[in-house]
Amino acid sequence: MDRSDDIKGVDADGNGVRDDIDRRIAAYPLTTEQKALLIKFAGAVEATHRTTQDDNSIAATVNELQKGIVCSAAAIPDYRSYVFELRAISLNTEARTKSYLQFQDKASGRRYSLVEESDC
Structure with a gap:
C-alpha cells in the first residue's frame, strides 16, 4: 500500500487512480x-x-x-463495503486525509445537482 509523502502517489498507467488502489480493485470478486x-x-x-x-x-x-456512489450502488450488491474501503485506502496518510477534508470544506454549503441512476 502506498503510504508515501506524495499525496498523489504512483499512477504509472495515468488513469487517475493510484496503482495500489488499482491492484486492490482488480482483486475484488466483481x-x-x-x-x-x-x-x-x-x-x-x-x-x-x-x-x-x-x-x-x-x-x-x-x-x-x-x-x-450512485452508479456503484446500482450495479454492486454490497457497494458500501467497497466504497468505504477504497476511500479509506485513498486517504491512508495524514496529508491525503487533510487534502480530502480541505476539499470537503470547499465543497460544503453549495448547491449541486442530484445524480440519478439514469446518469450512469
Missing part, C-alpha cells in the same frame, strides 16, 4: 463492469487532491463522487 465503476469512484476521490478553488472544478468533482 465483474469487469463493476470494477470499472469502482475505478471511476476511486478516481473521483483522488481528484479531490487536484481540485482547485474554482466553483466549476469543485462542482465537477462533487458530481463525479456522487456518480461513483
